[in-house]
Every structure is written in C-alpha cells, then in structure tokens.
Amino acid sequence: xxxxxxxxxxxxxxxxxEARLRCSPMKGHSxxxxxxxxxxxxxxxxxxxxxxxxxxxxxxxxxxxxxxFPKEGPSILRIQxxxxxxxxxYFCASSPVATHLTGNTIYFGEGSWLTVV
Amino acid sequence: ELKVEQNxxxxxxxxxKNYTIYCNYSTTSDRLYWYxxxxxxxxxxxxxxxxxxxxxQEGRLMASLDTKARLSTLHITxxxxxxxxxxxxAVDPQGGSEKLVFGKGTKLTVxx
Numbered sequence: 001x002x003x004x005x006x007x008x009x010x011x012x013x014x015x016x017x018e019a020r021l022r023c024s025p026m027k028g029h030s031x032x033x034x035x036x037x038x039x040x041x042x043x044x045x046x047x048x049x050x051x052x053x054x055x056x057x058x059x060x061x062x063x064x065x066x067x068x069f070p071k072e073g074p075s076i077l078r079i080q081x082x083x084x085x086x087x088x089x090y091f092c093a094s095s096p097v098a099t100h101l102t103g104n105t106i107y108f109g110e111g112s113w114l115t116v117v
Numbered sequence: 118e119l120k121v122e123q124n125x126x127x128x129x130x131x132x133x134k135n136y137t138i139y140c141n142y143s144t145t146s147d148r149l150y151w152y153x154x155x156x157x158x159x160x161x162x163x164x165x166x167x168x169x170x171x172x173x174q175e176g177r178l179m180a181s182l183d184t185k186a187r188l189s190t191l192h193i194t195x196x197x198x199x200x201x202x203x204x205x206x207a208v209d210p211q212g213g214s215e216k217l218v219f220g221k222g223t224k225l226t227v228x229x
Binding site for chain 2: 031033035040041042043044045048055056058059091095104105106107108109110111113
C-alpha cells in the first residue's frame with residue numbers, strides 16, 4: 001500500500017522560473033494538504049484541498065502560489081516567478097476523511113526540496 | 118493566533134539517560150500530535166493525544182497531555198542512539214489535524 005507520493009524530491013530553479021510540485025495521496029484518500037518547512041523551522045500549513053475544491057487556503061501566500069487537486073491526477077502546488085525565499089521543503093499530506101471527524105492524524109509524504117538559485 | 122512552543126530546541130544526551138521535551142500551546146485544544154523527523158525525511162506520526170490526561174507509550178517514548186495547562190510532554194526513557202531525530206508537537210485549533218500548527222521542533226542527539 002503505497003504512501004503519499006511526492007515528486008520531484010529535489011528541484012532546483014533559477015529566480016523567476018516556475019516550480020511545480022506534485023502529490024499523489026494514499027489510495028482511498030480524497031483530502032490533501034500542503035505544508036512548507038523552512039530551514040530549522042516547523043511545518044506551516046498552506047492549503048487544504050479535496051477533489052476539485054479548495055477547502056482552506058489561508059496559509060497560501062497571496063501572490064505567485066496556487067494549488068489544485070483535479071478530478072483525475074495528482075495535486076499540484078505551483079509557484080510562479082520563484083524567489084530565494086521560496087527555498088524550502090514542501091510536504092504534502094493526505095487523509096481519507098476530514099480528520100476532525102475521526103481524531104486520526106494525516107499522513108505525510110517524503111517532501112519536495114526546492115532550491116532557488 | 119495559536120502559538121506552539123517547544124523546549125528545549127536542542128537536546129544532547131547520553132545513552133541510557135532520561136529526559137523530557139515540553140510542548141506548550143496558547144489556545145484551547147483537546148488534541149495534540151507528536152511527530153518524528155529524520156534529516157531529509159518526512160514526518161512520522163508518533164502519538165495522537167485526544168483528551169485531557171491522555172498518556173500513550175511506545176517503546177522508550179511516552180507522551181502525555183494536560184489540556185488545562187495546555188501542556189504536553191514527551192518523555193524519553195533510557196535513550197538510545199536510534200532516537201536521534203527532530204521531534205515536533207502540533208496542534209490544530211479546529212480540533213482535527215487538517216490545519217496543524219507546529220512547534221519549531223526539538224533536535225535530539227543521543228551520544229554513545
């Protein structure tokens with residue numbers, strides 16, 4: 001039973017380029033979450049999605065960042081015109097249902113490390 | 118705004134010793150999560166604490182939750198080198214785990 005799959009694991013982009021990070025949730029999971037981890041920091045919530053819906057994007061920067069979870073295919077976190085401050089690890093997580101209903105935790109992928117040069 | 122504070126942030130200990138990591142949070146929540154992260158790796162769920170007074174143990178780790186004090190502890194008994202990692206606590210102000218607020222982590226190094 002595959003876990004949460006993220007790719008690429010490592011990505012290098014020059015300032016001004018676009019970064020696309022992909023996340024395939026665990027089988028049977030329809031809720032996806034993106035978190036960002038800056039060096040020596042804890043993870044910070046970015047966005048919560050269900051299929052074709054953004055449930056909560058309160059942690060997303062207002063500009064250059066967008067996320068989607070289409071009916072078919074992985075969830076994608078897109079960062080346009082990257083800057084050095086976007087260098088971080090981006091973690092995707094998934095759950096089968098909204099966790100406040102179950103008390104269960106969410107399951108994290110292995111992360112995508114973005115380096116902007 | 119919910120704040121989650123861990124201390125210490127860095128902990129170096131000898132094998133065989135005991136120690137406690139503390140996690141304080143600033144608003145009411147009756148659920149708290151502990152995770153382990155190895156360098157360059159994802160987060161591994163260790164404990165989900167769902168109510169006041171909850172205590173869970175797994176091997177040399179034991180976690181507890183006091184919702185009235187807004188405090189959770191992660192106690193390490195007779196540490197071994199394999200426990201070296203960064204430990205995070207996290208709280209969701211909405212009561213689930215969709216929108217977790219993480220502490221900065223405690224980087225634990227266990228020396229032989």
